[in-house]
Amino acid sequence: MTAEQTPDPDLASRRLAAESLAKDDPTGWFEELYAAAGEGKAVVPWDRGGAHALLTEWAETSEFRGDGKRALVVGTGLGWDAELVADLGYDTIAFDISPSAVEAARQTHPDTKVDYVVADLLNPPAEWRGAFDLVVEIYTVQALPIELQPAASKQVTAQVRVGGTLVVIAAVRTEVDGRPVSDDVVQGPPWPLTRAAIDAFAIGDVRLIQLEKQPSPSDPTIYRWRAEYLRD
Numbered sequence: 001m002t003a004e005q006t007p008d009p010d011l012a013s014r015r016l017a018a019e020s021l022a023k024d025d026p027t028g029w030f031e032e033l034y035a036a037a038g039e040g041k042a043v044v045p046w047d048r049g050g051a052h053a054l055l056t057e058w059a060e061t062s063e064f065r066g067d068g069k070r071a072l073v074v075g076t077g078l079g080w081d082a083e084l085v086a087d088l089g090y091d092t093i094a095f096d097i098s099p100s101a102v103e104a105a106r107q108t109h110p111d112t113k114v115d116y117v118v119a120d121l122l123n124p125p126a127e128w129r130g131a132f133d134l135v136v137e138i139y140t141v142q143a144l145p146i147e148l149q150p151a152a153s154k155q156v157t158a159q160v161r162v163g164g165t166l167v168v169i170a171a172v173r174t175e176v177d178g179r180p181v182s183d184d185v186v187q188g189p190p191w192p193l194t195r196a197a198i199d200a201f202a203i204g205d206v207r208l209i210q211l212e213k214q215p216s217p218s219d220p221t222i223y224r225w226r227a228e229y230l231r232d
């Protein structure tokens with residue numbers, strides 16, 4: 001098979017996303033993709049087979065230890081980041097809007113201590129509000145259309161308890177002459193985050209305490225944000 005004939009692993013996800021967005025259902029395609037992947041008919045393009053490198057680095061260099069404190073992992077996918085958080089000693093809940101993703105996470109980590117649950121970031125369980133010492137959000141807000149992102153980031157922040165930490169990892173919106181390209185130019189998903197979108201997680205008592213912009217090891221033209229916030 002020539003390179004031109006090699007199937008594009010992202011093709012199924014792009015097609016499902018386009019169909020879902022055309023039906024004004026911006027999140028329906030996640031379940032369709034995970035279900036198709038479970039039947040071997042698609043691949044999950046963001047499955048890294050391990051925790052995100054920037055989260056791993058953060059865990060190795062920070063003093064964070066769970067010691068039974070509570071953590072929430074947003075849009076957990078196959079659960080690799082949630083497993084790392086649980087290994088730090090956090091009593092961890094990890095959620096995803098896709099029931100097939102949650103099932104796949106449980107199957108991928110059969111001995112897990114993580115509580116994998118189905119939930120919608122845009123309408124999370126009321127009892128989660130302000131209940132977590134650590135909240136980790138990686139690539140979920142950017143997977144939602146730009147008009148939904150303010151509501152999504154607000155909900156991410158809302159789950160952090162007083163004294164708690166929020167870690168956000170996201171792709172950086174493409175910049176031209178140091179300025180992010182405008183919303184209407186971005187052909188998502190994903191819809192990478194601007195600096196303003198990173199600042200939007202800092203609501204009320206939650207403030208941004210550290211922000212890094214790092215190139216991707218696989219493609220140095222792509223940058224990722226790693227942001228850490230604290231609720232005073």
Ligand SMILES: C[S@@+](CC[C@H](N)C(=O)[O-])C[C@H]1O[C@@H](n2cnc3c(N)ncnc32)[C@H](O)[C@@H]1O
Nearest residue numbers: 030075076077096097098120121138139140143
């Ligand atoms: C791009 S993937 C990233 C998955 C994982 N965080 C990672 O970095 O590998 C986005 C994930 O968010 C989930 N998701 C999308 N919208 C969501 C919502 N409203 N509530 C909860 N999960 C959502 C998707 O099902 C998907 O697993």
